[in-house]
Amino acid sequence: MNIDSIVYFARELSGDVETNINGTPYTILSRHKNQPGNDKAADYIQQKLEYYGLEVFNQSFGSIGRNVYGVQTGTDYPNQKYIICAHYDDMPSGTLAPGADDNGSGTAAVLETARVLSQQQFPFTIIYALWDEEEQGLIGSAYYAANAASQGDSILGVINQDMIAWDDNDDGNADVHTKSVGESHALKDKMLEVNLTYEIGLDLDVIDPGEPYSDHQSFWNNGFTAILLIEDDNDFNNYYHTTNDLFIHYNQPYYEKMAKLSAATLATLALNLDMRISHTPIASRDNTEDIQTSAEIITGLTIGSGNAAPRLYYRLSQGNEWSEFFEVIGSEANINTTYNFTIPGQSLGTIVQYYIAAQDDQESIIVTLPMGGSGYNPPGNIPPEEFFQFFVATTNIAFSDSAMNADSWTATGNWNITTEKFVSEPSSFA
Numbered sequence: 001m002n003i004d005s006i007v008y009f010a011r012e013l014s015g016d017v018e019t020n021i022n023g024t025p026y027t028i029l030s031r032h033k034n035q036p037g038n039d040k041a042a043d044y045i046q047q048k049l050e051y052y053g054l055e056v057f058n059q060s061f062g063s064i065g066r067n068v069y070g071v072q073t074g075t076d077y078p079n080q081k082y083i084i085c086a087h088y089d090d091m092p093s094g095t096l097a098p099g100a101d102d103n104g105s106g107t108a109a110v111l112e113t114a115r116v117l118s119q120q121q122f123p124f125t126i127i128y129a130l131w132d133e134e135e136q137g138l139i140g141s142a143y144y145a146a147n148a149a150s151q152g153d154s155i156l157g158v159i160n161q162d163m164i165a166w167d168d169n170d171d172g173n174a175d176v177h178t179k180s181v182g183e184s185h186a187l188k189d190k191m192l193e194v195n196l197t198y199e200i201g202l203d204l205d206v207i208d209p210g211e212p213y214s215d216h217q218s219f220w221n222n223g224f225t226a227i228l229l230i231e232d233d234n235d236f237n238n239y240y241h242t243t244n245d246l247f248i249h250y251n252q253p254y255y256e257k258m259a260k261l262s263a264a265t266l267a268t269l270a271l272n273l274d275m276r277i278s279h280t281p282i283a284s285r286d287n288t289e290d291i292q293t294s295a296e297i298i299t300g301l302t303i304g305s306g307n308a309a310p311r312l313y314y315r316l317s318q319g320n321e322w323s324e325f326f327e328v329i330g331s332e333a334n335i336n337t338t339y340n341f342t343i344p345g346q347s348l349g350t351i352v353q354y355y356i357a358a359q360d361d362q363e364s365i366i367v368t369l370p371m372g373g374s375g376y377n378p379p380g381n382i383p384p385e386e387f388f389q390f391f392v393a394t395t396n397i398a399f400s401d402s403a404m405n406a407d408s409w410t411a412t413g414n415w416n417i418t419t420e421k422f423v424s425e426p427s428s429f430a
């Protein structure tokens with residue numbers, strides 16, 4: 001992703017600079033559906049997507065509605081699709097409607113993603129889609145999604161971007177909207193993970209259930225996996241739907257991060273760079289025996305071996321402090337995607353925190369559980385911010401000395417006292 005390129009697209013779309021559409025100079029002054037500039041914007045989008053070598057479709061609906069999308073066919077799974085999208089139409093309704101943030105920003109980000117990713121091959125099909133008539137009630141995306149549903153399309157995930165360049169207080173905060181539809185939560189998790197793995201540096205809030213006010217809702221309505229990436233709702237664009245929604249109000253470093261996050265999430269998924277760790281957290285125990293646990297690594301890639309083999313890292317409470325992390329190398333179980341780990345027995349009164357990490361043999365992806373760790377060879381040598389934890393203690397000690405008065409234990413977060421029957425959630429300790 002190139003900030004100069006993406007910003008230039010946004011300036012062309014919002015009339016900040018003149019562009020050239022099919023050989024003729026043109027300045028896009030309004031992308032309201034009833035203005036001639038909107039159809040010109042669609043021509044501009046089509047021209048860009050064709051230039052990148054994509055197969056481009058114009059999808060007409062209503063009297064003048066026009067979605068434009070480019071298709072990059074997957075090499076292994078051509079019928080399974082990821083969609084990255086934005087609406088290109090805007091408000092207000094007059095002859096002047098720059099819509100730089102809403103939604104020139106999302107549109108330019110999709111085009112820049114197409115420019116970069118169209119040079120690569122992906123196992124899954126990618127669709128770069130720009131919707132029309134979002135402002136009249138998600139009409140373009142609803143038309144597409146309903147069609148896709150009725151013809152049984154296999155849409156694995158939709159990343160919608162709508163208003164991604166405004167960050168007036170410069171806090172790097174953005175919202176990811178998700179909902180219990182399809183695998184939307186897993187898609188949201190992947191975006192959060194990509195933000196950490198690639199150190200993009202956004203401060204992401206999850207909105208669940210997400211708001212219905214942009215094109216992702218059209219996909220939710222048809223049962224498809226979808227998320228929305230959008231600016232912080234508490235730092236709202238002052239010029240929303242006005243003739244002052246101009247490029248000069250962009251926070252460019254923020255915009256670049258937002259565009260990168262969407263593109264990197266899409267690329268990770270479309271490259272089948274997916275890797276997940278499935279693990280039942282270790283329960284607290286009242287004995288000092290060795291602690292056995294296991295994790296399943298789910299991926300289409302080859303799991304690393306040797307120095308790249310899955311790891312479990314644990315640390316121990318020591319008075320007010322934590323020990324360093326100790327490393328346990330996973331050993332392959334009979335089912336070769338499952339790995340066993342043995343933590344040595346600990347004395348009663350110990351709190352143990354731990355996380356699990358895995359990478360592929362080509363060093364294309366590293367995942368930790370809880371998420372957020374990084375580093376290759378060994379995987380996860382940089383810990384996440386949250387850990388699983390359990391207690392090695394007699395029930396008596398845990399309840400009378402610890403939970404009740406906290407004299408014998410030191411921690412700075414919630415206790416989450418556990419028994420054999422209750423397993424603690426991941427929790428963060430200083």
Ligand SMILES: [Zn+2]
Nearest residue numbers: 102103162163
């Ligand atoms: Zn919008």
